[in-house]
Amino acid sequence: MKILITGSAGFIGFHLAQKLLKNKKYKIIGIDNLNNYYDVRIKNQRNRILKKNKNYTFFKVDISNNKNIEKLFKKYKFDFIFHLAAQAGVRYSIDYPREYIDNNFLGFYNIIENSKKYKIKRLFYASSSSVYGENKNFPLKEKEKILPKNIYGLSKKVNEEISFIFNKFYNLKLTGLRFFTVYGEWGRPDMMIVKFISSFFKKQTFNLYNYGNHTRDFTYVGDVVEILQRLLKNNKNLKDNDVLNICSNKPINLKKIISFLIKQNVKPKIKKLSIQKADILKTHGDNSKLFKYTKFKNYSDWKICLKKVINWYQNEMI
Numbered sequence: 001m002k003i004l005i006t007g008s009a010g011f012i013g014f015h016l017a018q019k020l021l022k023n024k025k026y027k028i029i030g031i032d033n034l035n036n037y038y039d040v041r042i043k044n045q046r047n048r049i050l051k052k053n054k055n056y057t058f059f060k061v062d063i064s065n066n067k068n069i070e071k072l073f074k075k076y077k078f079d080f081i082f083h084l085a086a087q088a089g090v091r092y093s094i095d096y097p098r099e100y101i102d103n104n105f106l107g108f109y110n111i112i113e114n115s116k117k118y119k120i121k122r123l124f125y126a127s128s129s130s131v132y133g134e135n136k137n138f139p140l141k142e143k144e145k146i147l148p149k150n151i152y153g154l155s156k157k158v159n160e161e162i163s164f165i166f167n168k169f170y171n172l173k174l175t176g177l178r179f180f181t182v183y184g185e186w187g188r189p190d191m192m193i194v195k196f197i198s199s200f201f202k203k204q205t206f207n208l209y210n211y212g213n214h215t216r217d218f219t220y221v222g223d224v225v226e227i228l229q230r231l232l233k234n235n236k237n238l239k240d241n242d243v244l245n246i247c248s249n250k251p252i253n254l255k256k257i258i259s260f261l262i263k264q265n266v267k268p269k270i271k272k273l274s275i276q277k278a279d280i281l282k283t284h285g286d287n288s289k290l291f292k293y294t295k296f297k298n299y300s301d302w303k304i305c306l307k308k309v310i311n312w313y314q315n316e317m318i
Contacts, residue, residue: 064103
């Protein structure tokens with residue numbers, strides 16, 4: 001079985017590729033543009049680990065370049081696709097909206113158009129909890145109104161709407177993955193947990209926005225990729241077009257996370273700041289629909305997982 005993972009050198013893409021490569025029946029083709037949104041060395045480190053597996057093939061490709069994308073579709077005749085490549089970052093979207101137009105709008109269209117043309121069995125694509133905006137009907141179900149408050153969330157909303165059209169008119173099978181705050185080893189350095197840890201070891205000041213009064217539905221990356229693998233195996237039981245919350249349904253306040261990290265002797269200097277205008281105060285997703293398809297319920301203990309992240313950073317990043 002041939003599977004394309006876009007953004008394979010990214011955080012979730014890397015972990016998913018590692019997970020699927022344990023099954024020798026899967027041949028993984030990974031693509032990534034290896035941009036410098038955050039330290040490229042981390043992406044290269046992830047990629048070097050994946051390249052050790054003979055069933056992994058990598059291409060440096062930008063999804064906004066349709067010519068190169070189509071060449072890969074034509075050559076490999078993929079069975080399934082996990083489209084995880086995108087310009088990430090809610091705050092970054094305020095200053096650099098063009099990046100989201102090129103990657104999250106045009107890039108997504110290139111992937112979905114070729115998926116239709118080359119008759120992909122199912123396209124799994126990354127959406128985000130950001131589509132809900134400040135909706136407060138917690139826990140948020142997939143049927144809730146989506147009102148994104150920044151261009152990143154808007155890009156994911158538009159992707160979901162394009163998917164609806166491609167399913168309706170071209171019978172393409174799609175599953176949207178609304179990821180809630182994913183964390184873990186090899187995590188993005190621009191996200192709160194890794195940024196807090198790195199601030200300590202690099203003797204930098206950690207900026208704590210909204211004075212720590214954010215709450216996030218933190219979801220461990222190991223749980224996320226187990227869920228994605230189960231969705232792949234059970235793909236025939238999924239609806240032809242649907243969106244699923246990928247979340248633990250266990251929101252945690254940032255102050256609680258920080259308190260635990262400090263007890264582990266991770267103690268950076270903290271500068272408390274007011275809320276940034278792009279930020280969402282709370283995320284909390286309902287995962288009952290996801291459970292129907294995956295039967296996954298044994299979500300990891302966040303305290304154990306945070307210790308794993310600290311150990312990873314000390315062993316790999318220092």
